[in-house]
Amino acid sequence: MKSNMQSSTSSTVVIDQLENVKWTLSIFAEVLLLLIKSVYFIVESIYHMVVPLPEKSLADDIVLITGTGHGIGKCLAMQFADMCAKVICVDINEQSNAETAKEINVKWKGKAFAYTCDVSKLENVRELGEKIKNEVGTVTVLVNNAGIMPCKSFEAHDEATIRKIFDINVFAHFWMLDTFLPGMKVLNKGHVVFLSSMAGVLGLKNLVPYCGSKFAVRGQWCKLYLYNRQTASCINRNITFVFSVSGLSEAIIDECKDDGYENLHFTVIYPYMVDTGLCKKPKIRFPSLLPLVTPESTAKTIISAVRKNLLELSIPGPLLLINHIFRCFPHKVAMDFKDFLGGGVDAHDD
Template sequence: MADQMDNLKDIMALLVEILVLIIKSFFYMVESVYRRINPQPEKSITDDIVLITGTGHGIGKALALQFAELSAKVVCVDINEQSNLETVKEINAKSKAKAYAYRCDVSSLENVRELGDKVKSEVGTVTILVNNAGIMPCKPLEAHNEATIRKLFDINVFAHFWMLDTFLPGMKALKKGHVVSLSSMAGIIGLQNLVPYCASKFAVRGLNEAMVDECQENGFKDIKFTCIYPYMVDTGLCQKPKIRFPSLLPLVTPESTAKEIISAVRRDYLETTIPSSLLLINNIFRCVPVKMAFDFKEFMGGGVDAHED
């Protein structure tokens, strides 16, 4: 009799848990629709120390300039010392915020740890980390050699691990922080001439999702993560874009991309595409037959042609 009562209690507890899950799921759907109409207010980043990789040009430079305009301290990191110094000089000449330049090969754990020690002592604890540095060779898989693929993963994937290993502990000590990972639309859909690149950006996507779960499960819910999936950005990496409907999906500028990234950070978005509509379109087509999705992608005609490095 006691066993039957225990079983009944277990069943009742499970039913209550399922009911709560259904109610919460309904609330989350309503909240999602509401936030699409009325977005979350943007948080202040005035007191933040923002470290951005790849600030010598393109999206990284635009991010550094725009974060500085919002009065954040900006730590600019790039392997190209000269172009990185130019970014910092531009910020310090026209912004009240202070910018700092550091040369670092982010693909090297040793170099990143040395960077972490310098930034900690000279600037302070990084509270917003933007992993932006990346490379994008555009050619068929068989045209890649081992060295190129390893270099691509060293910069596009392993650098994220080394930066997290170095700067995440400081955020955990403060019990606050924000990590931004630059993936790509190529981290959502596979594209020809970008096989290793797509694989690296899919990896960044998985890394971000897993880190969210790990931090939440370990009590670090105030450390936020945002994964960004830009469409083709006019930075020079995408030298031969194929766009069938350029008026519908034009190349986006580094400046507009940076603006949307910063807005996503200030609203604590978990992920977003640039333009934002692409995420919704992708989610819809993940629910239809695969052949239908492939036909739609072929109709849109997006991608890149192969070119020499």
């Protein structure tokens, strides 16, 4: 009996040792694969610095853009129409939005559709979604462009203004995604563009709530990407957790990555300073190096990023890379470099 018990114990020890060896070999194989893939992705990235990525056609797409009454949104609508896409113009200002659609239809008859909507309100966005689905079709490209940017000191912001900034700059993204992403999943085809800002990468004086809202948009992008890889369940499931921990854009990519939606793409854009009228008193120390960018050139760059399926892009392009590099240094180094460049905005009334 005693001999049998010793034999059984020895067998258990051997099995445990074998399991430990298998686990160790499995981890080693995963690490090796990770290193190989990392080298491949680095080489691929260097290759595409020389050889540009191919650009996909947008001719069969239905493109919805928010904030098309003026600025970047209007330019995006005009240029997407030039790509032979159907363009859905959405803005809270009915008159200016109708003018955008009219200009497009003069050149491309029947290509533009104008809808008036306050995208900060979920019930309005859902009603908009039903109208568009019945009257135009399923949206395949969604550009979350609408936003506001009050330029004043933090103490000068009241509660209503801060709530409005987040309602339009952040929560509107949730409502648009909740309404239009399911249709893209049914088709297994779609592209979502998040307009963030370089103010969503580094903080700027006189833009405290605005910076907070754009940091949140940046967070949304990644988590949605991974969502496609991990689950097909409803986007609403993790909204509270995602916003409070990581923000909006990284959260969405995170949730979309692993679920077989191979043709869903996400792009986050970080413009520097665009001459749209939102920023009335820009501070630019080196205008030849970092000039005020035009809405037309910004729209052109965004559409190129969509056609190449880029994950993220700053305008001008090098700014994001420069930020990533300086974030590897002590915080004071990064802040001193930002102060040296001297970009920002002066406070002014809306």
